[in-house]
Amino acid sequence: xxxxxxxxxxxxxxxxxxxxxxxxxxxxxxxxxxxxxxxxxxxxxxxxxxxxxxxxxxxxxxxxxxxxxxxxxxxxxxxxxxxxxxxxxxxxxxxxxxxxxxxxxxxxxxxxxxxxxxxxxxxxxxxxxxxxxxxxxxxxxxxxxxxxxxxxxxxxxxxxxxxxxxxxxxxxxxxxxxxxxxxxxxxxxxxxxxxxxxxxxxxxxxxxxxxxxxxxxxxxxxxxxxxxxxxxxxxxxxxxxxxxxxxxxxxxxxxxxxxxxxxxxxxxxxxxxxxxxxxxxxxxxxxxxxxxxxx
Amino acid sequence: xxxxxxxxxxxxxxxxxxxxxxxxxxxxxxxxxxxxxxxxxxxxxxxxxxxxxxxxxxxxxxxxxxxxxxxxxxxxxxxxxxxxxxxxxxxxxxxxxxxxxxxxxxxxxxxxxxxxxxxxxxxxxxxxxxxxxxxxxxxxxxxxxxxxxxxxxxxxxxxxxxxxxxxxxxxxxxxxxxxxxxxxxxxxxxxxxxxxxxxxxxxxxxxxxxxxxxxxxxxxxxxxxxxxxxxxxxxxxxxxxxxxxxxxxxxxxxxxxxxxxxxxxxxxxxxxxxxxxxxxxxxxxxxxxxxxxxxxxxxxxxxxxxxxxxxxxxxxxxxx
Numbered sequence: 001x002x003x004x005x006x007x008x009x010x011x012x013x014x015x016x017x018x019x020x021x022x023x024x025x026x027x028x029x030x031x032x033x034x035x036x037x038x039x040x041x042x043x044x045x046x047x048x049x050x051x052x053x054x055x056x057x058x059x060x061x062x063x064x065x066x067x068x069x070x071x072x073x074x075x076x077x078x079x080x081x082x083x084x085x086x087x088x089x090x091x092x093x094x095x096x097x098x099x100x101x102x103x104x105x106x107x108x109x110x111x112x113x114x115x116x117x118x119x120x121x122x123x124x125x126x127x128x129x130x131x132x133x134x135x136x137x138x139x140x141x142x143x144x145x146x147x148x149x150x151x152x153x154x155x156x157x158x159x160x161x162x163x164x165x166x167x168x169x170x171x172x173x174x175x176x177x178x179x180x181x182x183x184x185x186x187x188x189x190x191x192x193x194x195x196x197x198x199x200x201x202x203x204x205x206x207x208x209x210x211x212x213x214x215x216x217x218x219x220x221x222x223x224x225x226x227x228x229x230x231x232x233x234x235x236x237x238x239x240x241x242x243x244x245x246x247x248x249x250x251x252x253x254x255x256x257x258x259x260x261x262x263x264x265x266x267x268x269x270x271x272x273x274x275x276x277x278x279x280x281x282x283x284x285x286x287x288x289x290x291x292x293x294x295x
Numbered sequence: 296x297x298x299x300x301x302x303x304x305x306x307x308x309x310x311x312x313x314x315x316x317x318x319x320x321x322x323x324x325x326x327x328x329x330x331x332x333x334x335x336x337x338x339x340x341x342x343x344x345x346x347x348x349x350x351x352x353x354x355x356x357x358x359x360x361x362x363x364x365x366x367x368x369x370x371x372x373x374x375x376x377x378x379x380x381x382x383x384x385x386x387x388x389x390x391x392x393x394x395x396x397x398x399x400x401x402x403x404x405x406x407x408x409x410x411x412x413x414x415x416x417x418x419x420x421x422x423x424x425x426x427x428x429x430x431x432x433x434x435x436x437x438x439x440x441x442x443x444x445x446x447x448x449x450x451x452x453x454x455x456x457x458x459x460x461x462x463x464x465x466x467x468x469x470x471x472x473x474x475x476x477x478x479x480x481x482x483x484x485x486x487x488x489x490x491x492x493x494x495x496x497x498x499x500x501x502x503x504x505x506x507x508x509x510x511x512x513x514x515x516x517x518x519x520x521x522x523x524x525x526x527x528x529x530x531x532x533x534x535x536x537x538x539x540x541x542x543x544x545x546x547x548x549x550x551x552x553x554x555x556x557x558x559x560x561x562x563x564x565x566x567x568x569x570x571x572x573x574x575x576x577x578x579x580x581x582x583x584x585x586x587x588x589x590x591x592x593x594x595x596x597x598x599x600x601x602x603x604x605x606x607x608x609x610x611x612x613x614x615x
Contacts, residue, residue, distance in 0.1 A: 025372075027354035028429035049353035067431040069440060090440040092481065136451035139405035143452050169481065172567030174443040176404055176451070177391070183410065187500045190409050191456075194504035200513035205515030209522035216526035220533040224335055227537030231544030238548020249566075256569050259577055261564065263584040273607055275593040277305030285596060 013136050021054035031065040040099045049182065063098045067169065070112050072119055076179060081131035083184060088175040091115055091156070092249045097165030105164050118159050119171055122152045149173055164177065323544055326351040338370040345382035347424050351375050359425050377428050380592055381421045384488060387439040389415040406597035408502075414493040417474065419485045426484025434485050436453055438474070440488065445473035455497070459505075463492055 026032050026047050034042040036058050044050060045065065052058045072089040093115065095101045105111045126148050127135075134144045153171045160166040178186055250257040263273055270276070278285055341364070342348040348361030352374045361376075368374040388394060390401030390413075400414035418436050421427045431437050449469045453462055470490035478485060497505045569576040 004581045025354040028351065028356055030595075032355070045353070047353075047355035049355075064432070066429065066580075067437070067483070069432055069436050071440070088443075090444070092437070092440075109439050128539075132408070136404050136406050136408060138452065138454045138457075140452040143406075143448070145448060164599070170477070172440070172444045173585075174440060174447055175401070176447060177402055178404065178410070186408065187408055187498070190497070191504040192502045193409075194501065196509045201508065201511035201515045202518075205518035208515075209518045212519065212522035212526055216522075216529050219526075220529055223530075223533045223537045224540075227540040229370040234541065234544040234548045235551075238544075238551040241548070242551040245552065245555040245559045249562050252563070253570065255565050256577075257562065259580065260565065263580060266584060266588055270588050270592055272591045272593075274591075275595065279596055279597050284582070295586050 009196075012242070020118065022051050024050055024052065024060050026050060029064060029066050030062050031098050033061040033063065033102050035061060035090060040102060042295075043098055061098075061102055063095050063101060064108070065092050065095070067092055068108070070115055072116055073106060074175070074177075075120060077124055077127040079127055079132045079135070080129055081133070083132045084179045085127070085132065085135075086175075086177040086179055087127070087173055088177075089119060089123065089171060089173050091119060091171050092169040093160070094167045094169060095165060096161070096167040100165030102134075109168060111164065114164060115156070115160065115166070115168070118156050118168075119152070122155045123171070123173075126152050313385050334370055337587040338368045338374070339365065340368065340376050340378075341365050342378055343380075344379050346378040347381045349377045349379070349424050349428060351377070356425055356429075377424075379421050379424045379427055381424060384418050384420050385435065385485075387435055387442060389413075389417060389439060389442040389490075389555050399496065399498065401443070401446070402498070403450045405450055405455040405458060406452050407454045410498050411450065411455055411458065411495065412498055413450065413495050415442065415470070416491045416493055417444055417470075418488040418491070420488060421484060423484040426482050431481060432484070434483050436482065437483055438478070438485060438487070440472050441477045442470070445470045445477070445490070450475065458495060459497075463495065463496045467491060565569065 001115045026044050026049075028047040030047070032042075032044040032050075033040045034044070034125055036051055036053075037056075040061075041058070052060070070093060072091060074086050074088045076086050093111075095111075105114060108280075123144075130144060130148060134142055137143050145169040149171060152170060156171050160168045166197070252260075340348070342361055344363045344365065348358065348366060349356060350358035350361065350368050352369065357374070358368075363541055368376050388396060390396065396414050397411035401410055401412065403413055405411050415437055419434075421434075427434055449466050453466060458466060467490050474487045478487060489548065496502070511581075531613065565580075569580075
């Protein structure tokens, strides 16, 4: 009994070992290089179940097939106009030639070190050619970051593909920042700009207010002047009408009018302060002297 | 031949069991059978309504977009199921470390070389589960980096004032479009839903100056409003005044006409009488008027023949 049980276990164990060494899975996220005594003999990119000659003759090296992201450490660059800039970048890359990758890079950590060097030299060269004013600008057509980074990407891709079997899909600049010591001068400029704007708003307000007030005063004068003109005209019309009425009436007997009007005037301007000297010849006093009205 | 082989296998497989009593042997077989059954049952899986199932056999995708419900796959190590939540809206905080922004947010340079602090959220959803699962290392990180890049470019192409005020929505749209464009080149299996500014503010170092601009703008409005208030009080008053002047003139005019008419009528009436007897009426009018006036006057009467001047004869004193 013991013998047959041992045989069974041994058979199963050896079977599993062989199975494990012969059959292997390739996941959707992987690509595989099969090495025979360390020499690459086969590359598998498609997922599935595969078989090979068992270890130690052939062994499996697994590499990521996915798009990988590498956050390049922020570093300082000098622009063409001698401004320091801290640039953050990321690279999106993929192992496309696992055999070459295995030979020259071996693993991801090493790949990132190599890529960082490539990117730093390419970006440094590119940024050194352009001034800050075309990296940020309120005129979108002026901003050249995209084309510059496209160029950088192309150069990095060429170098990485050739040397490491890596396809660099993108090198992209994320943040761009000013170093601490330059920041203060930017803040000063920002403050000055703001002060200028605040001043401008306030004086614009004053200007507009003065204009409104002046307009109002002007309108006031014009309204009053118009009213004056109109009222003088009305008065004149009234006076003219009155004159017409007077002359219509008085012209019917000018002599009588003269008499009446003169007498009316006497009443107005002769008063207790007036002294008159009357001759006894006067119409009124004739009787005083003559006693009898003349015939 | 076939049978013999089968027998041999049976011997090997059951050889170990031969010494076990028959009853225990049955028990062991039942246990084995139960274990096998349980093993196959582990292949049952449920896909929730918000998920889609993706089944891989030996690492290769064999079923994509399995809808919600109960399904079966071959148990491990043959098959395996992934269930990404395709209906879920995921979000990343751009530039955040462990889901939290550094104080104030992400520092960026605007198109007019101002520094600004931003907190931006990007929402996205899974559009193609297989790509989402297998084509990139981490769709979330990818979206975060692409988002940061898009944010930097868009912010770097706009003025700080536009960003803080009128162009915020436009900036969000531009960021969204840019992210989607880049994502499309990566086959990341995600669609961006939108980019949203949580907070956008000047750095603390210059915050006061920015606030002062806002209050200056308020001041401007206040000063202008006050002036308009002045205009709004002065103009109605003036118009009232003008109307007053016109009414006054009309009154005056009317008065003149009425008086003239009255006086004319009076004159005409009197004239009618006068014309009936001119001399008499004239004398009467004259004397009556003198009678009326003279009592108020100082009068010196002078005899013309005397030649010596004033007789200093005061006929009447002014009435007190």
